[in-house]
Amino acid sequence: MSCPSWSRLVAHRFAGADQQEPDGWREALEHLGSCAACREAAYAADPTLVLLRHGDAELDGDEVSRMRAGVDALRRARRVEEHSPEQRSPRGRGADHVRSVRSVRSALVPSAMRLAAAAGLAGVLLSVYPHREPPAATAALPEIQAFAPSASIDSWGSDMAATDDFFLSTATVYHFDEDDLNVVILVDSGLDV
């Protein structure tokens, strides 16, 4: 393809919402990727065309495996939730359960902190603290404040971790109580796609 007239080609982009792409537009964009002279002319005519060269997400080699593990952890968390604590005896926590909880913890804690305000699995990380420290001393308080816009932190007592029936009607409490770490996460799946 020979170098097109970019000032003519880009005119449709700012002429009105109902303007159709001119003939040869797609081919010209492909040509743009390999022609330095065209890039200069094209960006002069419409600088926003440079945004079409937006970088990629740079996937890791094991991206799919990580994704699969993360999704699996979320599904396990759902299964943990479906088997409420009242239906299990404390002795009923077998090796499988411990394994799944550990997996859930490793996958969910960072995710919950980042995604807390997002829809769907919008979560509220209430506390993460070493097992022996009292909840009042938790270092996660700033995050609590950031992730829980509708709740008053002051009103949460130290016994809140055992609460299933919480102030958010659609929320679920996950409480991972292990030897070295005690994690409480609120997950709100009430927002639909």
Next chain:
Amino acid sequence: MPELVYSERRHRAAWEERTDRDLLEGIRARDEAALDELITRKTGPLLQLAYRIVGDREEARDIVQVAFFRVWEQVERFDSRWSPNTWIYRIVNNLAIDHLRSRQSRERQVEPVRQHLRQVASGRSQRTLESLDGSEVAGIFRELAGELTDRQRSVFILRELEGLSSREVAEIVECRESTVRNHLFNARKVLRRALLERYPEYARRHLGGEER
């Protein structure tokens, strides 16, 4: 046990040739191998989309992870008249936009990027738009996109960066095609104005170029 493993592998491999729609039907039947195949197939493109919307790779990963979980949990809501791709893209788009609406996230992501870009721009005054690499362009877009509405941002990314048709975009963002065209038109205008205002070092060159 080896037979079991072999059987499982064959079961997984059987999904590789199936369509996206078949995979969703498999997921509806609670077949984990179908979900695995969907993750294998869609992780790359969905991460790309989420990254372009939120501008942060780790957050994009979390969003896509939750999106796949939603597909598993809410597959009953998938209407077979829809395009599977459109439905999954819609989930990711909505999650990503909701994420952006978090003021905390917005503040965290924009300021450091703005500072970084100012440094880059001031330190490389001889650079031109042609010479920016993909990650620099991504940084510029991240800043400029702060001026767009959520809808404009989604439409611009889906139509211009992802290359989807107006019809597909309309289905993803749940509006008419004419509305998509309006959002796209306005998004381009906003981005051009913002680009020329915020990066006059580039604008000068290109306005000069226009005069030639």
